[in-house]
Amino acid sequence: MNTNIWIVDKYVDNLENNPQVVDAANSLRKNEVVALPTETVYGLGGNAESDEAVAKIFAAKGRPGDNPLIIHIADRNQLSRFVTEVPEKAVALMDTFWPGPLTLIFKKKAGVLSEKATAGLDTVAVRMPDHPVALALLKTCGLPIAAPSANSSGKPSPTKAEHVLDDLNGKIAGVLDGGTTGVGVESTVVDCTAEIPVILRPGGVTKEQLEAVVGEVHEDAALKDQSQRPKAPGMKYTHYAPNAPLYMVAGPKEFLQTLVIEKEQEGLRVGVLTTEENRSFYKADLVLACGRRAELETVAASLYDTLRSFNQGHVDIIFSEIFPNEGVGHAIMNRLDKAAGHKLITE
Ligand code: TXA
Ligand code: MG
DSSP: OOOOEEEEOOTTGGGOOOOHHHHHHHHHTTTOOOEOOOOOOOOEETTTTTTTHHHHHHHTTOOTTTSSEEEEOOOOOHHHHSSSOOHHHHHHHHHHHSSSSEEEEEBBTTTTOOOTTTTTTTTEEOOOHHHHHHHHHHHHHOOOOOOOOSSSSTTTSSSSSHHHHHHHTTTTTTEEEEOSSSSOOEEEEEEOOSOOOOEOOOOOOOOHHHHHHHOEEEOOOGGOTSSSSOOSSGGSOOOOOOOOEEEESSSOHHHHHHHHHHHTTTEEEOEEEEOOGGGGGGGSSSEEESSTBBBBBHHHHHHHHHHHHHHHHOSSEEEEEEOOTTHHHHHHHHHHHHHHTOOOOEE
């Protein structure tokens, strides 16, 4: 299949009538799948009401069928079509964070969405992305769009159109290239079906921000305890892994450097994942800085790009600094821990 590349400037006016956006919307109406930029990562969109379109999403990604998709909408009125009730706390969260990096789980109305999109569950995950190109596309096609991150299953999520093409070129109808995404880690997933909302996946909106709006918010126990079964099916899969084994290192940078030297003496090519502040300290085959530690948002924004860049550097092993597990650092550490397959070296 020839994969179209539709380049679109997210700052131009009247994106809904932009020829590239209209082309992509037409593909979606024909139940083809197209990648689109959102404020978090690129998504792989398809008509959420069509089994045919949703099957193409799973096939292109190689995604396990038991992992449900997030439904993207541009207008809150679309909710009543496939959701049975919208609790008060969900309304407050939508008022504050939509459009934005927050996915809410609702009870599902049967018989509207493709059962494949929701993996047969009686709940559905929904979000309104805060990206002009995504919103224009959603409005133009007029459909609820199921969109997981547009990477091959297991790979880091794409934050640039070129990442999408690295994984999916030839497998999808096209990609709307709207430049680099902003937040860099995926949306926070919050289950709103119980009285007290529960975070199933940490992301762009922090627990503190949620609690400021709705009071007490719980976190899925599986986020702290690896022996528990996560409530978001996707959280049980290995994810984000670069080709070389990645180890998180707790301790001072001098300790990390001694690990590098040890492995180099064994003849391995060693990579180091650090930030701008410490970049010049390390001596290794490939030292990559991922944003600035002093501003963790910049680390989130470039984490996946940096993880992918280690593959081009052909290293045998990667040591990574770790980050404070609070605020957006919570989402960063959740993803880094998965990328490392939980491997942590402590001084
Ligand atoms: O930022 C994002 O959320 C990106 C962009 C493209 O919107 N999307 C994204 O989708 O990260 P995906 O498919 O990579 O992750 C969706 C997560 C998975 O962990 C999935 O198991 C969970 O949401 N999920 C979806 N529906 C669910 C449901 N009904 N109950 C519990 N978890 C659900
Ligand atoms: Mg994903």
